[in-house]
Amino acid sequence: MSSIPYTSSRQRLINISCFIIWVICAFIQTALLWWFGVDINLALNDSLISATLTSLCCYVIANALNHYLPRRKGYFYIVIWGLVLAAISVSLDRWILQYIIHDQNYLSQIDLSLPLRFFVNALLIAWIAMINILWNIQQEHKENEQRKADAERLAREAELYNLRQQLQPHFLFNSLNSIIALIGRKPEEARNMTFQLSDFLRGTLRKDDQQLIALKDELEHLQLYLSIEKVRFGHRLETQVTYDEACLTKTLPAMIMQPLVENAIKYGLYDTTEKVTIGVACTCNNHMLEIQIENPYDSQSNKPRRGTGFGLRGVQRRLFLLFGRTDLLETHATTHIFTSIIKIPQL
């Protein structure tokens, strides 16, 4: 069972087709009765009422199917519904006609034609039901295709974004530039930085989004990143990483802190010209690991914060997908300090 989205264009189509059925039924029945030699007034009364009832039944079944698409087993019920509706329309027709037509002779003629009327109505209703079902199936197929295409597009975009995040071209090229600058005068440092950069990149590429890793490993990876950034901005970048020993074995999704620390460094460094201290503090209890990341920032400079949104949203989305909660990421801003806090439930 599935509900089909209600569309007004669809509703209009049902209205129009039921109206057409009404007109055609009335017209054909009148013409036939007149041709059989029935008085034109009698013929008109009879056909208008039966056509109205028939098209009402068509309307009912079309609307029912508009909101409810039966599965294979359900087709049987559609047949029963069609027969029941046909029976109802014919009986109602007969019941109303006895108050409108007083010619007893004609009424008994109607009684004779009741099976035929029932048969015609049942066919009409079945036909309408069939068209609706076909249409629903086609519609659903189209929607499925659309959904599939959307999902694929989203997956592709996410993958591209992830790749790009992993490569971090700005960070990578600047680091390479620093290494080249170091090679001439401080080859030892250049060598060190190359190792750190390759360890960092390896760690980034190896990690699977779904994987939970120990805080100890994540902090080591973060340390690589921070030491590279310190070579680049050593003259004004300070970092302060604190943690309880007990927390080191707690687990968290791989690379979940990375975007937040990157943001902290980026905005810390680009919002001010002074020395910058980035703070990372990890605390925990039995059920929860909490990581707090702080950076100074300037609420006055009102810089367009490109990227922050996406970085934070990405973290939020991952936390939601992994833990099904939306309250695991918080951010606070005072005039000088921007803080983000992530909470990782310990399962």
Added chain:
Amino acid sequence: MIKTVLIDDEPLARSMVAEYLESYPQITVVAECNDGFEGAKAIMQYQPDLIFLDIQMPKINGFEMLEIIDRQPAVIFTTAFDDHAIRAFEQHAVDYLLKPISKTRFDQAVTKFLDTRGLAADRENTRKLIDDVSHTGGKLERVVVKTGTKIKIIPTASIIYLEADDDYVKIHTDEGTFMKNKTMASFEEQLDPLQFVRVHRSFLVKIDHIIRLEPHEKDSHIAVLSDGKKVSVSKNGYARLKQLLGM
């Protein structure tokens, strides 16, 4: 002697350029700067012929720094990764170096500078580039101005109205009035058209600050602003206002 200033927030990146420059005895590095503020100061102080300029820097970026200096030297941009800026460089034929910078590519850029030094066309290209990059990146969110020797960053949210004044535009804000060497037309183009309306040839006003409109002479009006100032509204300006406010 050719004077040059290196502006980059990474000391190692500057030392790299300085090292490459050692093979050009005619070029002397007169200053190394960590950010755009220092850069602007050094340029005013030393009047260099050439600068090496990073784009992503603290507080104000390389383009914004160029906007506030009076006498513009030749510029070679250095950047690690910025699609948007690189497209602009190519479009305006302005020289740039991608990090990591190779000596070969560096030599090309410096040779080109030495050959074409002093050509007005190059400077013109850079000017156009600055105008262009400052507004293809979305709506203007802040304006960087110089007041005396100080540099001030004005968020567009604090602007009340802009007034044309010869070659300058007076920016009236909550905190006072600042001058910027730029045209009204470029401001009109770069500011959010749903917030700022050119009510007159000489006035670009933030809609939220208009308190009321009074009829003036035939065909013209006067707008009273939240800070008590009155500005003229031309016939066209009135039509634009009416359209925007849905009157």
